[in-house]
Amino acid sequence: MEDKALAEKPSGLSRETFLKVYGSIYEHSPWIAEMVYDDKDVSDIDTIFKLSAAMRMVVDMADHGQKLSLIRAHPELAVGAAEMEKLAAASATEQQGAGLHQCTQEELGEFKRLNGAYREKFGFPFIIAVKGLYKEEILNAFRKRLNNDPETEFENALAQIHKIALFRLEALT
Numbered sequence: 001m002e003d004k005a006l007a008e009k010p011s012g013l014s015r016e017t018f019l020k021v022y023g024s025i026y027e028h029s030p031w032i033a034e035m036v037y038d039d040k041d042v043s044d045i046d047t048i049f050k051l052s053a054a055m056r057m058v059v060d061m062a063d064h065g066q067k068l069s070l071i072r073a074h075p076e077l078a079v080g081a082a083e084m085e086k087l088a089a090a091s092a093t094e095q096q097g098a099g100l101h102q103c104t105q106e107e108l109g110e111f112k113r114l115n116g117a118y119r120e121k122f123g124f125p126f127i128i129a130v131k132g133l134y135k136e137e138i139l140n141a142f143r144k145r146l147n148n149d150p151e152t153e154f155e156n157a158l159a160q161i162h163k164i165a166l167f168r169l170e171a172l173t
Helices: 015-022 031-038 047-063 064-072 089-097 103-120 135-147 152-170
Strands: none
Touching: 015 031, 015 047, 031 047, 047 152, 064 152, 089 152, 103 135
């Protein structure tokens, strides 16, 4: 895969503009973009993969509490219409792209049950990069991952969050 240059060079943006453009790449967690911008050792962030790597490093170097807050900032999947309106724009678009806004009552019921069981077991929402997936694939992953141990799911959630962030950066080109 080619590492495309971003439309405007992130390294040349003012802090305010950088945060406006990249502050929402990680769901409700602008602190990640802030730390990338403020890191004077990070100067080569003008391609998708280099900016992604810099943002990923900030997350990977964060303490457990910060990572848990990042995970908990994500919405549950396949929420009802009223809840869908409360989602961040990128999350709503991503869920709609996977058809989660068109679930049958049976599918919504299963998502609700799985969301509750998952949150009860792990203490955070189930996270999966839904781009390119269909409802049944998401439900299958949900059912399978519910059997994992908490450490595995914590790492799975972070890996999926990084994947979501990369998709969001790619959408900016």
